[in-house]
Amino acid sequence: SQKIEQNSEALNIQEGKTATLTCNYTNYSPAYLQWYRQDPGRGPVFLLLIRENEKEKRKERLKVTFDTTLKQSLFHITASQPADSATYLCALGSNTGTASKLTFGTGTRLQVTL
Amino acid sequence: DAGVIQSPRHEVTEMGQEVTLRCKPISGHDYLFWYRQTMMRGLELLIYFNNNVPIDDSGMPEDRFSAKMPNASFSTLKIQPSEPRDSAVYFCASSLASGGGSDTQYFGPGTRLTVL
Numbered sequence: 001s002q003k004i005e006q007n008s009e010a011l012n013i014q015e016g017k018t019a020t021l022t023c024n025y026t027n028y029s030p031a032y033l034q035w036y037r038q039d040p041g042r043g044p045v046f047l048l049l050i051r052e053n054e055k056e057k058r059k060e061r062l063k064v065t066f067d068t069t070l071k072q073s074l075f076h077i078t079a080s081q082p083a084d085s086a087t088y089l090c091a092l093g094s095n096t097g098t099a100s101k102l103t104f105g106t107g108t109r110l111q112v113t114l
Numbered sequence: 115d116a117g118v119i120q121s122p123r124h125e126v127t128e129m130g131q132e133v134t135l136r137c138k139p140i141s142g143h144d145y146l147f148w149y150r151q152t153m154m155r156g157l158e159l160l161i162y163f164n165n166n167v168p169i170d171d172s173g174m175p176e177d178r179f180s181a182k183m184p185n186a187s188f189s190t191l192k193i194q195p196s197e198p199r200d201s202a203v204y205f206c207a208s209s210l211a212s213g214g215g216s217d218t219q220y221f222g223p224g225t226r227l228t229v230l
Contacts, residue, residue: 034218043118043205043221044157089157101170102219106156 002028004105006090012111013080021075021108023090028103030092033066033073038087038107047088048075080112118222120206126228132194135225137206138187147219148181148191149205157205163189164211196229203227 005024013019023033032051036044050057050066050073057064063076077084087109091102119138127133139146147162161171166183174181178197183189193200203224209217 041223043207043224044219045221046218049218101159101162103159104157 002026002103004028004090004092004103006088006105006108008106008108010109010111012113015081015112015114017080019077019080019084019110019112021088021090021110023073023075023105025071025092028071028092029068030094032093033064034091034093034102035062035064035073035075036089036091036104038089044089044104077110080110082112082114085110085112118206118208118220120204120222120225122225123223124226124228126230127196128230129197130195131229132192133196133200133227133229135191135204135206135227137189137191137222139189139206139208140210140220141187143208143210143220144186145209145211145217145219146183146189147207147209148189149207149221151203151205151224160191193227196227198229201227201229 035047038044087107089107148160151157160173163183207219207221
């Protein structure tokens with residue numbers, strides 16, 4: 001069966017360092033992958049999209065890589081700040097017609113300390 | 115735009131009661147999704163609509179769950195009868211199809227359901 005794994009343990013890093021979050025998947029051939037941020041008591045918020053034919057995407061302090069051979073995506077936040085503390089979800093998407101049907105991982109909680 | 119609107123934000127009910135969750139998608143969006151989030155299972159897709167028509171309800175756990183979308187600006191998710199294991203946060207999301215099949219989904223704030 002399809003499986004998406006994100007580190008269930010919280011990631012604690014110091015302000016200013018680079019945070020790296022991992023998303024691994026099995027029995028899945030996604031056409032694209034998205035990363036979302038979720039704060040407590042709120043819905044997920046879209047951050048970045050990367051397609052299967054792309055190796056890397058950047059947006060300000062965020063960088064995503066996508067390795068379809070390793071079946072892995074890495075999500076980096078450079079120069080991390082306490083405001084980056086949240087849960088980050090990866091979501092794999094398949095081309096089902098025109099709908100963006102997503103399968104989400106369980107998320108990794110990031111805590112950035114001063 | 116106000117974003118995706120969900121009501122109520124919190125619902126506490128007793129086992130066996132009917133529960134109705136409501137969602138207003140972003141105006142102009144043609145896809146609407148219902149998700150359930152728990153600590154154990156994460157965020158799971160229950161059902162999604164395209165232009166008010168249910169496309170895939172394979173995630174609906176059982177017949178106690180039903181969803182409708184009578185028009186482009188309103189959808190409901192109903193649980194009847196409710197059970198304690200239905201306790202979770204239910205999210206509604208909407209998106210605008212761009213043809214590439216990778217559209218961003220915009221989530222509402224969620225409804226926290228507690229079934230006693």
